[in-house]
Amino acid sequence: MSNNDVVLQVNDLHTYFFNRRGITKAVDGISFTLREGETLGIVGESGCGKTMTALSLLGLVPQPGARIVSGEIILDGEDLVQKSKQEMREIRGRKISMILQDPQTSLNPVFSIGNQVIEAFAINEKGNRKAMINRAVEALRNVRVAAPETRMKDYPHQMSGGMKQRVIGAISIASSPKVIIADEPTTALDVTIQLQYLRLLKEIQSETGLAIIFITHDFGIVARMCDRVAVMYAGRIVETADVRTLFNKPVHPYTQALMASVPQMDRTDRLFAIDGQPPALWDLPEGCRFAERCSHARPHCHQEYPGMFQAGDDHHASCWMLDESWSNTEQEVTA
Amino acid sequence: MNQELLRVENLKKHFPVTEGLVLQRTVGYVQAVDGISFTINNGETLGLVGESGCGKTTTSKLILRLEKPTDGNIYLEGQDIQSFRGDGLREFRTQVQAVFQDPWSSLSPRMRVKDIVSEALVVNRNVSDQERDDRVEEVLTQVGLHQGQGELYPHEFSGGQRQRVAVASALASYPKLIILDEPVSALDVSIRAQVMNLLVDLQKETGVAFLLVAHNLATVRYMAHQTAVMYLGQIVEYSPTEELYENPLHPYTKALFSAALPAHPDDQREEVVLTGEVPSPINPPSGCRFHPRCPFAMDRCAVEVPLQLDKGNGHFVSCHLYD
Incomplete structure (x- = not known):
């Protein structure tokens, strides 16, 4: 794939919270690229910085308290970090958009569905009301809402969770953005409804060439939906690869441990459990952030943070085990 | 060990739907639980699987005697739980305990962990301070916390540790049955495995039986001996877990299994996509309740309620396809 396909490029992004406790490094130097029509999965446990990454991309970092300290977010050749609030309002929705986790709380209960879908167009463009209504009906039809004309007059409480999440999907893609960030969009849905929704997202993606960033903690969703994956731990990306490589040959000990701890439908043997917990983001260790829980860790791991090493074609991980000196030192130890 | 501990017979719970502010009249019933039967043996786990609104939580509340059944009976070691009064009821409360989904809201923020853990013991039995402290120490060790942590408050713990506290408090009164209502779904992946391993180990050590209410099929597979x-x-299929996962019969079970996400990107499985959503339990569909969404529905499904059929190996299914 050529570089021309890249729609979003994030370079060394740092988003910190400043409070009495000191500095909480929620996002601490992450970089990735997203190509047209691609689905990138960002996987990690709660508190690893997934959601703050998403909010940084949208320019919605909680104010006051948090701020993008450094880094670049290049969307369509423009650096979003440099944009003013006003400029970001223009970009949000039109070029980059988001689907939130909980459909119960992300729609306004006192406005009809139709109003809320129309609002998504009306913010960015002017036009007559009639045309807007028709476009909203069309948008609802695109996300397979049955009988969209009558549903327009419904209020959120009259719809089921799965339907509401579709409406939110319709709002997010209303102004045909290039990139959509889906932050755990199916955790609040039942399994059979989740499958319907994931299939719908894939269909919309193949129709529109939308690039999706899928934030999740569920490897099943990654396997079902994503082309490439970035695994996050304590504010940093520890491994990136295309989805097959990651599942077949994960190299970072955290990725390996996380995968081994997921219960499978066809296995009943004892689960692998990672001992301990992730470090606090306001009190990060000097060296590798996973070293404390890692079974391979050596003294050096606790002293210096490993850079990104190449583990294969389009496969990178930040772990000292990939460094040339690793195997040599092992020999010394055994000798 | 394979003695029957709990027997549920034709259990029903209908909640009235009322209209009117002063002169309330009943306009219908939510048939939350409608005629379910199952048994749990000592030291075994029954998994209860289904989507939201299928009556899983109502079932566990009925067994905890937090709700009164509309019809049907629940027997604990042969005794009808509705018949317990006074000391008998207190004894019952120690025998059946629960662990809930969300350890952030299920532990009182104003109590020390040792008080949370010993509460069930102190309220329901006469124990000396010494006995209480010994028991607290014992269960905290059993769930992998150390004794000093009993002095702390819940906010000083992480999610996984809080769920360990919840398990310890359920365990303190030597229960025979613990109801686990989505015990790991609020936890992170790596912590989930710790808690699931802990629960399985505790069952082996203490011989406690579990009723595991969950929507994650892999969790149930890993922990349950029987699955409903x-x-x-209603219970549409009921079987030993191995048998059910290898040979699901009911179309709903098949759809549920196929909706579970793949373990690997190369896993190709046939996806049975159900159309529509779960209908309202206020006016459930006639005949087989699954027929409006069932890809194999026949004419008789809309009319005739399917009976529970015995397919051998302890495998029961309620579906006209196997008649």
Whole structure:
């Protein structure tokens, strides 16, 4: 794939919270690229910085308290970090958009569905009301809402969770953005409804060439939906690869441990459990952030943070085990 | 060990739907649980699987005697739980305990962990301070916390540790049955494995039986000996877990299994996509409740309620396809 396909490029992004406790490094130097029509999965446990990454991309970092300290977010050749609030309002929705986790709380209960879908167009463009209504009906039809004309007059409480999440999907893609960030969009849905929704997202993606960033903690969703994956731990990306490589040959000990701890439908043997917990983001260790829980860790791991090493074609991980000196030192130890 | 501990017979719970502010009249019933039967043996786990609104939680509340059944009976070691009064009821409360989904809201923020853990013991039995402290120490060790942590408050713990506290408090009164209502779904992946391993180990050590209410099929597979699949207040399939996962019969079970996400990107499985959503339990569909969404529905499904059929190996299914 050529570089021309890249729609979003994030370079060394740092988003910190400043409070009495000191500095909480929620996002601490992450970089990735997203190509047209691609689905990138960002996987990690709660508190690893997934959601703050998403909010940084949208320019919605909680104010006051948090701020993008450094880094670049290049969307369509423009650096979003440099944009003013006003400029970001223009970009949000039109070029980059988001689907939130909980459909119960992300729609306004006192406005009809139709109003809320129309609002998504009306913010960015002017036009007559009639045309807007028709476009909203069309948008609802695109996300397979049955009988969209009558549903327009419904209020959120009259719809089921799965339907509401579709409406939110319709709002997010209303102004045909290039990139959509889906932050755990199916955790609040039942399994059979989740499958319907994931299939719908894939269909919309193949129709529109939308690039999706899928934030999740569920490897099943990654396997079902994503082309490439970035695994996050304590504010940093520890491994990136295309989805097959990651599942077949994960190299970072955290990725390996996380995968081994997921219960499978066809296995009943004892689960692998990672001992301990992730470090606090306001009190990060000097060296590798996973070293404390890692079974391979050596003294050096606790002293210096490993850079990104190449583990294969389009496969990178930040772990000292990939460094040339690793195997040599092992020999010394055994000798 | 394979003695029957709990028997549920034709259990029903209908909640009235009322209209009017002063002169309330009943306009219908939510049939949350509608005629379910199952048994749990000592030291075994029954998994109850189904989507939201299928009556899983109502079932566990009925067994905890937090709700009164509309019809049907629940027997604990042969005794009808509705018959317990006074000391008998207190004894029952120690025998059946629960661990809930969300350890952030299920532990009182104003109590020390040792008080949370010993509460069930102190309220329901006469124990000396010494006995209480010994027991607290014992269960905290059993769940992998150390004794000093009993002095702390819940906010000083992480999610996984809080769920360990919840398990310890359920365990303190030597229960025979613990109801686990989505015990790991609020936890992170790596912590989930710790808690699931802990629960399985505790069952082996203490011989406690579990009723595991969950929507994650892999969790149930890992922990349950028997599995019951619920749909709209009824059990549609009931079988030993191994048998059910290898040979699911009911179309709803099959759809549920196929909706589970793949373990690997190369896993190709046939996806049975159900159309529509779960109908309202206020006016459930006639005949088989699954028929409006069932890809194999026949004419008789809309009219005739399917009976529970014995397919051998302890495998029961309620579906006209196997008649």
